[in-house]
Amino acid sequence: MGRLRPSAAAAHGMSLPGPRGRRTFDARPLSGPGAFQIGSDRGIDRSGEGREPAARRNGKRARCRTIMLPSKRMIRIAFPFLRLLLVCWATVVWIAVAGPPACSSTVGKRMHDSAIGTGSADSFDPDGDRDYGDIPDLAQGVNNTTGSRASAPTREPGSSVHFEQEGTLYAHIPITNPQPPSTLLPPGATALSLTVQSSENTTCAFSMGTAMSYDKMTPFDQGAGTTVHQTILNNLDPDPNVVNNIYVRCASHPDYLLQLKYRSLSQADPSYPRTGKLWGWWDLFGKGLPSMARIDLWLAAAGATADEIRELRLLNPGMLILTNINAVDGANLPDDYYLKDIHGDRLEVWPKSYRLNLTKPYVAEYQAHYAYQRMLDNDLMFDGVFFDNVFTTQSWRKYDIHGNRFLVDADENGVEDDPHAFDAAWKAGVFHELETFRAFMPHALMSGHGMNIYEPGIAEIFNGISVGFRTADVLESEMIFADLWDEYHAWHEMARQPRVTMIESSPPDQIAYGYDYSPWDKVPPSTLEFARAYYPYVRFGLALTLMNDGYFTHEFGDTWHGNDWWYDELDFELGYPRGLAARVDLGVGPSENQMVNGGFEAAISDPWRFQVNETEGNRATLSRDTTDKAVGVASARIDVTAASGVEWHIHLSQYNRSLEQGVIYDVTFWAKSDTRRTITLGAQKGGPDWRNYGLRRHVFIDTDWKKYTVSFEANETANDARILFQVGETSGTVWLDDVSMAVRPPDVYQREFTNGIVLLNGSKDPQEITIGPGYRRLRGQQAPRYETILDDGEATFSTTGTWTSVKYDSGELKATGPFYHCWKENCHERSGSQGEARWDLEIQAADTYTITAWWPAAPQADTWNQNVTYEVVVGEQVIASQTFDQRSGGDEWHFVAEVLLSPNNMNYIRMHCEGEAPCLADALHLRSRARYNDGSSAQKVMLQPLDGIILARVQGSDVYLPLITTPIRLSNSTSLPSAPN
Ligand SMILES: [Ca+2]
Ligand SMILES: [Ca+2]
Ligand SMILES: [Ca+2]
CATH class of the missing domain: 2.60.120.260 (Galactose-binding domain-like)
Incomplete structure (x- = not known):
């Protein structure tokens, strides 16, 4: 999501969500071994809005994770510390409660629901399933009464971690305000400075691993007889699969136990190509964990259990895995949490999911706490959170999903809000949510959809983004290559460390978005197979990804995640980069500056x-x-x-x-x-x-x-x-x-890796690149060496007789059918009984080619021609032909012929039709028998427009491409150093 319509980009100049700015839909029915129940019982966070799954995969009813749902009325009637109390309600662990603290008495039933209630420290995780749904297993103390938050942690020398945070003492709770609260630590952390506060002057002690009685615990280093207690926790296990459980008691209330959890992130540095997945966990789970372990970055994998994550980390130590919430939507929350229009109605943005009112600080805080809770629920095994729909403006949303006008009234005064004032309050709320979570977890990985890296504040919070399906937009001229290139590199240059950006590549938009929000039911199977196997789109996305340190995924599109498509190139061990990407010198000199007195060195006058x-x-x-x-x-x-x-x-x-x-x-x-x-x-x-x-x-x-x-x-x-x-x-x-x-010079780039080189042609022209010896093509069976689609919109198409360019296209992201598409929206329709259509073939190499033809499945097809003949003509001889009935079979590629073609002949395909019924000339698809990755020497490579290739370094050879070059230029930055030579 977060797809950006170029027109919207042009109009607004930033990442405003376009018509596709919808929430990601994350799952489809799956049959076979390991399949889950379809529907709500599958336990899928289907809408992605951050609800807890209705049930877990084992059929056990999910525990209530609702941690804080203060109503507006509660807040109004509560005393001024209520906000503070909400925090402790949400976050303090009551293993054994020695009398009702203020916190629990205020929160009443909810606290009772979620507290353990047995009065015994040993009953933590009583059912032994390592599912901490029984209790809210977290502890922290952010001072929400003053709004102060954790400052950025500072690393001390060695592996010790130190957090600085302003403290708050909560009345009547024996131990509060642990600093840091339960959280993730940087890779390799073995020591930590821990501070807690006690409600009265006393002495505190801790144990590691198991909850001991007070007299068996180790006293804190400092603070005996006071209310502030500090110690160094040494010998933390830095194994990313190990949670360090720390227990704290104080002499004043020895039955009261505070539990804290700390886990070190892994030193994830997987080799290249790095692979990722978004939302796909539930669909791919049936493939088994060893299959899933080939993915290096799992985004939005909320369905993974702690044990599954541990096993995955053993299988792939470089793996990172993030849970998810929807940053701005929710369900099953109190009514006052939702954004309303002037009539008091909510904004439905997905069936039964509504936009929240993030102009209210408590809503933003709820969201942040919810994300934090999600991390802690799973024994702290996730490495971070994927925030879907990070929209920092909201006034653009004028209608709900039913097309009803939405006149926003966030301040609930019955009058439509001023859009600028509303957006300012909204943005403050979104940042409050994100920064509040960040304060809990300074080291957690934060990724998401919809953020603009250039927006002030975003780069300080996020480690990366999942760049949603823009490669297809570039391939289809909906956005220029330079913008995608700049955005991708800006995330790697500006975002918070460590950087984990992913490129989501996808098939042609007309397939990915042309068949509803549940396309698995509606895309013809052969068209789905075409989508998987249309390799030019894969190569462009992959080569672009490899020009920086990101993760790559090629998925169906935002309407359907969880395909396990896999490509030859992903199995090649490319190793690690030897430097940054650099522009290949194509002999095109720098262009002249077209501005006059652009430096204002002379008086500022005309022009x-x-x-x-x-x-x-x-x-x-x-x-x-x-x-x-x-x-x-x-x-x-x-x-x-x-x-x-x-x-x-x-x-x-x-x-x-x-x-x-x-x-x-x-x-x-x-x-x-x-x-x-x-x-x-x-x-x-x-x-x-x-x-x-x-x-x-x-x-x-x-x-x-x-x-x-x-x-x-x-x-x-x-x-x-x-x-x-x-x-x-x-x-x-x-x-x-x-x-x-x-x-702008031609966007042709190369990047060296230990075991090969990657070339990317981001220009609109074919580029022949001379490489010299030392490299060969990969070896694989999938992609054809030569592959083209000839559309009737191109110059190689011609007609005789009367033909009209017509549009049969049901559009993208329509919820109701029928669904049908001329290739690239338009095709030629013949009227009368005379004339033929012709596609001239430009054959690059002699080979056997498979030719298929496309026409649309338009509703009008029942009146179309029953005898449409395609003939393959070589040197004026018809060498193959095929006749189709165009009344059916639309929106699929149909086999015309498999024939030998060579560049030396005049080759074309013509189409003629019998009688007067309309016939449609649209697109042809040619695929060679020769393979793209044929292992051959690659002294020269011809790259098609917006295409890329990975080449292997020949063993024993260590030749660098001699075309090193002007450095890449990035937006918002000065030049990067060039690659090594
Ligand atoms: Ca208002
Ligand atoms: Ca100047
Ligand atoms: Ca067409």
């Missing part, structure tokens, strides 16, 4: 122009600043003293720039401002109708000078373009310097 819409109340001045500049002797300084909030009302632009349609440009500039803010970069016609020339992008800028690069594809050829910096969003001062615009 620069500064415009302020004063009739709308804007006030701003432009000056040349010689005291504060990034490059040279001066910068441009814009002081906005009054802003209407409309970005373009105040802008600095340079007129009369030249653009060429289809060319990718990099606009590079330095910027800073007096406060963190966004500016908007645009390219548009320099006169009426001021239309967009392909660029409109928000850029987050900071209070210190940074260099930014924004890439765009010009959507027409023009000499009257103006490049704009719009600053009318808000008042303040913005500085700009060293603005340049140049043609």
